[in-house]
Amino acid sequence: MEKTFKITAQEGLHARPSAILVNAVGAFTSTMEIVHNDRAVNLKSIMSVMTLGVKTGDVVTIRVQGDDAEQALAKITEVLTQENVAIEA
Structure with a gap:
């Protein structure tokens, strides 16, 4: 499964937004992978x-594979949007 997001956080994906996402x-x-510029x-x-x-x-594109992929992608979407880090692209 995958979903694409546009980053809206003023600092991009630096320390605070990255920490929020990784902790979630x-x-x-x-x-789980995050893809940016083919990396x-x-x-x-x-x-x-x-x-x-x-x-x-x-x-960026988030790719998730595994037994709880659907729940994980839903959580990622929730965290990115509620924390004003990104919007769905």
Whole structure:
């Protein structure tokens, strides 16, 4: 499963937004990736997410695979939108 988001946070996906996202997905067993400019990294690793250098206005794709993928993607969507980090693209 995958979903695309446009980053709206003024600081992009830097420390605070990355931490919020990574903390929200830690309990899920599914494999998760965030893709930006054809580069995919582990969504469960704050350092990996931050290395992407995602800025305000950039578009990212979240890919989730596993038994709880649907719930995980719903949680990711909820966190990104409620915390004003991103909107669905």
